[in-house]
Amino acid sequence: MYNPTVARLTYRALLGRRRALILFVLPALLLVIAAAVRGFSGADDQTASDVLGGFALATMVPIIGVIAGTGAIGPEIDDGSVVYLLAKPVKRPTIILTKLIVAIAVTMAFSAVPTLLAGLILNGNGQQVAVAYTIAALVSSIAYAALFLLLGTVTRHAVVFGLVYALVWEALFGSFVSGAKTLSVQQWSLAVAHKAAGNDLITSDVGLPTATVLLAGVTIAATWYAGRKLRALKLAGDE
Template identity: 30%
Template sequence: MTATTETRPRPSIGKALAAEYVLLVRSIATRGRLVAIGSLAIVSVLLAVVVRASTPDDLLVAAVGYANANIGTLIPIAALVFGAAALGDLIDDGSIVYLWLRPLPTWVHVVAAWAATVSVALPVVALPVVAATPLIDPSAEAVGSAALAAVVGVVAYSALFVLAGVRFRRALPWGIVYILIWEGFVAHAGETATKLAVRSYLRSILSSITDVEIDLGIFGLAVGIVVPLLVSVAALAYGSRRLANTDIP
């Protein structure tokens, strides 16, 4: 079964998007997921306390290192857990057909899933990371760079992993491979691989604002912000097209 395009009166796009957004937030924000990811966020905050207690020689470098570690691991993992489930779970169990009963363009479903993922991931992981950064260094550069990189990261990774949930059955393994293998190792292999890693752009945001050198942080601030946002738009557009051609047994 594929998304239908029957000629029926269309409900208000705005109201439909809002209603589906609320539905998907409730769907992905399960107790198990919130406890698992929230526990990782708590560990991250405790790590910031440990880093500060170790009295590092350069507080700014230590704060950037802390933000970099979380933006490269905790944030993409949270976006993967929530984003892949947003539509992926509905496709896997066939309940996506109930969304298709409403005569809406498929982009509405994808954008609602992305917005739901961002809304859950921001307070669960991005906010704790940003709030913990000033425990190490309260300077505007440290906190501002962490906040900007975290927000851009949540936006970009959420779009990518919502797409993964539409494109792949059981998207979690694919996402883990991307985060740990591609961004963790392959991105260091050459300039082309670096350009295809979201993490490199987020590191560039941190590096550009703080003037702290970070591996793979080779782009300017504007590029570090704009490219992940363009990736988000492209992922959502492709996800919408892919969902329209998805077959449900």
């Protein structure tokens, strides 16, 4: 269910000069912020948690997920070049799963690694803050990649809708509106981080069992529906 050729083409598309530059901006900004906060405030566990939760998990991870998830397939559908891929003797579920794996890998690399480094800069992993948020970034990367890959298959405006979800729903409603928190990938990953940290520096309004089920359910459902949408695309020879 993994095709190396599809993976190579997807990596090349995602890590091209222009898109890679965008991917590096937010991680670099996080590290600059972490260094500045440490320089001005010193090592403080609560401050470290606030920075990693408020910027890394709430902003950086979902935006990188948007770039990687939608970019894994959206441009090919938009410009019509996907027909050349679909004409190859590769099963369409294999195409989706391969692109999902690539999107997850890119999202993890550009979000979890900077989160860990920023946490170490901020407080040297005091109270397990750096490791806990890194685990949250890894877990949320999977769900975000699946969600935004699905968006890339269903709309030509996937990036716009993805950013609205990431910046309005996740960062605003998912953080401050109680009823919306249950439907927030950020809150689900915070539940995992809370368990990993083992303290109250990291909290979530969603319990770990619920968060685990929702993370897995959304990832599986989004992947399945993306595969279904791709199978629905018709080539001229399919008629």
